[in-house]
Amino acid sequence: MMFNRHAVWSIYKFEIARFGRTILTSLLTPVITTSLYFIVFGSAIGSRMTEVGGVPYGAFIVPGLIMLSMFTESISNASFGIYMPKWAGTIYELLSAPVSPFETVVAYVGAAATKSLLLGLVIFATAHLFVDVQVAHPLLMLGFMVLIAATFCLFGFIIGIWAKSFEQLQVVPLLIVMPMTFLGGAFYSIDMLPAAWRTVALFNPIVYLISGFRWTFFGKGDVAIGISLAATCGFLAICLVIISWMFKTGYRLKN
Amino acid sequence: MQPIISISNLTKTYKSGHQALKRVDLDIRKGEIFALLGPNGAGKTTMISIICGIVNPSSGTVTADGHDIVRDFRAARTKIGLVPQELHTDSFETVMATVTFSRGLFGKAPHPAHIEKILKDLSLWEKRNTKIQELSGGMKRRVMIAKALSHEPQILFLDEPTAGVDVELRRDMWGLVRELRESGVTIILTTHYIEEAEEMADRIGVITKGELILVEDKSVLMQKLGRKTLTLNLSEPMTTIPAELGEWALTLKADGNELEYVFDTNAERTGIPSLLRRMSDLGIAFKDLNTRQSSLEEIFVNLVHTPAGEAS
Ligand SMILES: Nc1ncnc2c1ncn2[C@@H]1O[C@H](COP(=O)(O)OP(=O)(O)OP(=O)(O)O)[C@@H](O)[C@H]1O
Numbered sequence: 001m002m003f004n005r006h007a008v009w010s011i012y013k014f015e016i017a018r019f020g021r022t023i024l025t026s027l028l029t030p031v032i033t034t035s036l037y038f039i040v041f042g043s044a045i046g047s048r049m050t051e052v053g054g055v056p057y058g059a060f061i062v063p064g065l066i067m068l069s070m071f072t073e074s075i076s077n078a079s080f081g082i083y084m085p086k087w088a089g090t091i092y093e094l095l096s097a098p099v100s101p102f103e104t105v106v107a108y109v110g111a112a113a114t115k116s117l118l119l120g121l122v123i124f125a126t127a128h129l130f131v132d133v134q135v136a137h138p139l140l141m142l143g144f145m146v147l148i149a150a151t152f153c154l155f156g157f158i159i160g161i162w163a164k165s166f167e168q169l170q171v172v173p174l175l176i177v178m179p180m181t182f183l184g185g186a187f188y189s190i191d192m193l194p195a196a197w198r199t200v201a202l203f204n205p206i207v208y209l210i211s212g213f214r215w216t217f218f219g220k221g222d223v224a225i226g227i228s229l230a231a232t233c234g235f236l237a238i239c240l241v242i243i244s245w246m247f248k249t250g251y252r253l254k255n
Numbered sequence: 256m257q258p259i260i261s262i263s264n265l266t267k268t269y270k271s272g273h274q275a276l277k278r279v280d281l282d283i284r285k286g287e288i289f290a291l292l293g294p295n296g297a298g299k300t301t302m303i304s305i306i307c308g309i310v311n312p313s314s315g316t317v318t319a320d321g322h323d324i325v326r327d328f329r330a331a332r333t334k335i336g337l338v339p340q341e342l343h344t345d346s347f348e349t350v351m352a353t354v355t356f357s358r359g360l361f362g363k364a365p366h367p368a369h370i371e372k373i374l375k376d377l378s379l380w381e382k383r384n385t386k387i388q389e390l391s392g393g394m395k396r397r398v399m400i401a402k403a404l405s406h407e408p409q410i411l412f413l414d415e416p417t418a419g420v421d422v423e424l425r426r427d428m429w430g431l432v433r434e435l436r437e438s439g440v441t442i443i444l445t446t447h448y449i450e451e452a453e454e455m456a457d458r459i460g461v462i463t464k465g466e467l468i469l470v471e472d473k474s475v476l477m478q479k480l481g482r483k484t485l486t487l488n489l490s491e492p493m494t495t496i497p498a499e500l501g502e503w504a505l506t507l508k509a510d511g512n513e514l515e516y517v518f519d520t521n522a523e524r525t526g527i528p529s530l531l532r533r534m535s536d537l538g539i540a541f542k543d544l545n546t547r548q549s550s551l552e553e554i555f556v557n558l559v560h561t562p563a564g565e566a567s
């Protein structure tokens with residue numbers, strides 16, 4: 001047995017079934033939040049600020065909105081997926097099974113990323129109800145979404161292993177990722193900031209991710225697409241290194 | 256014959272600094288039922304957890320059916336099923352779903368007929384579509400056994416399978432274990448109950464404070480455990496034991512107020528009636544008498560303090 005595909009498939013199905021139990025809230029929530037964002041940002045602010053860099057403001061915020069939800073949902077889904085068995089004690093079975101770390105990550109992160117991707121697409125569809133968005137590079141847009149979903153689910157998986165309480169589970173997505181995303185240009189272009197703040201913003205890794213995603217929509221972003229891709233892949237690589245270290249040492253999984 | 260599990264020099268020191276296992280060596284024979292006895296905190300669960308891959312060993316090696324449990328974990332773990340001491344189950348899954356999940360996790364293709372058989376054997380078939388959270392504790396334990404058997408393991412670990420379980424389920428469980436043994440499965444179980452070990456095991460290992468202090472065939476150990484102590488409260492204290500009572504190997508206790516006689520309940524003759532007759536012939540009167548079984552605690556103490564060989 002080189003690859004335990006039965007195990008990967010079992011975990012994947014288990015996780016998808018877990019999402020399935022809350023499918024209504026999972027899908028309704030983003031639809032409602034997206035609608036609210038459009039009403040608040042799109043109508044209230046958009047009436048004063050008609051366009052950003054030649055793109056109508058309503059359309060401009062679509063990529064940012066999708067990213068914001070995908071970041072936070074990816075982290076919370078993936079972290080919950082591995083934290084729950086740890087908390088309930090059912091992790092004993094995973095640890096005693098002939099499943100490699102790689103297979104474990106593929107299954108858990110794969111399932112969480114599937115859900116994130118679905119969520120991103122639902123938001124994208126909802127946005128269409130409010131504004132007219134043209135996507136310049138649809139394939140790249142999809143590719144970017146997959147990459148972002150995988151990266152943030154990996155990140156969430158790390159947090160799930162690290163967390164010792166439900167509170168810690170919430171801290172990172174709520175207190176770090178959410179503010180960084182707001183500040184990272186989800187709803188504005190960093191070109192609109194004063195020069196000093198723009199320099200500060202460039203230290204925020206989220207800027208590169210949002211900018212890259214926005215580039216796939218409008219063919220332009222705050223930074224070059226190459227830099228965005230490099231930043232995303234860099235983040236992915238860091239997560240992979242941390243995870244393999246965690247499994248090698250049994251960090252917070254094994255005594 | 257090659258042992259199915261071979262543990263050598265196994266040591267575990269937890270991060271707290273507590274040494275839970277001290278250079279344990281043990282071979283488990285293929286097809287046997289091995290009972291691991293020991294008081295709370297002896298290291299039973301630690302040992303099982305290491306073999307199953309839940310706890311990292313500090314040093315030493317373990318092989319399962321010839322496969323190193325660390326280097327060759329896939330081959331080793333595929334052979335092993337574990338029912339842990341604590342009840343850990345998913346809440347929202349159905350019985351059927353969770354048992355099917357376990358089989359997949361262990362790399363086996365779906366086999367509904369096998370799952371059906373297990374659930375029927377464990378009287379869970381009627382509950383197959385029930386959510387686990389709606390089951391009683393005893394039923395949850397059955398579910399955990401079903402999960403452990405779902406992938407047809409060759410080696411089964413049962414960590415205190417009958418703790419908090421009613422008489423009926425205990426009987427069922429013993430029956431199931433025997434049936435599994437018939438089909439060639441090797442079973443390692445832990446227990447606090449001597450009777451359970453007596454009922455089930457082929458061999459018994461005793462562990463205290465992280466040390467495996469004895470491994471013995473059940474029949475041999477039961478002989479040691481079959482000893483009872485007769486205490487006679489004498490009417491008049493005695494300074495020395497009369498030579499006429501020499502053949503019974505008595506000891507004088509409580510400042511000469513008590514005579515103690517250790518006898519073997521499994522023996523053909525206990526020697527008690529003849530002892531009492533001889534005493535009455537000698538005119539030695541007693542106010543009271545009682546017998547008691549050596550407790551597990553005492554046996555542990557004895558085993559720790561008497562060098563091997565002397566105990567029997
Ligand atoms: N995660 C841990 N961290 C630190 N010490 C531990 C840990 N797990 C167990 N121990 C200690 O190791 C020793 C052996 O524990 P273990 O659970 O193996 O005992 P046991 O023989 O299974 O006992 P019981 O009969 O109560 O189940 C105990 O002193 C326990 O406190």
Ligand SMILES: [Mg+2]
Nearest residue numbers: 299300301340
């Ligand atoms: Mg235990």
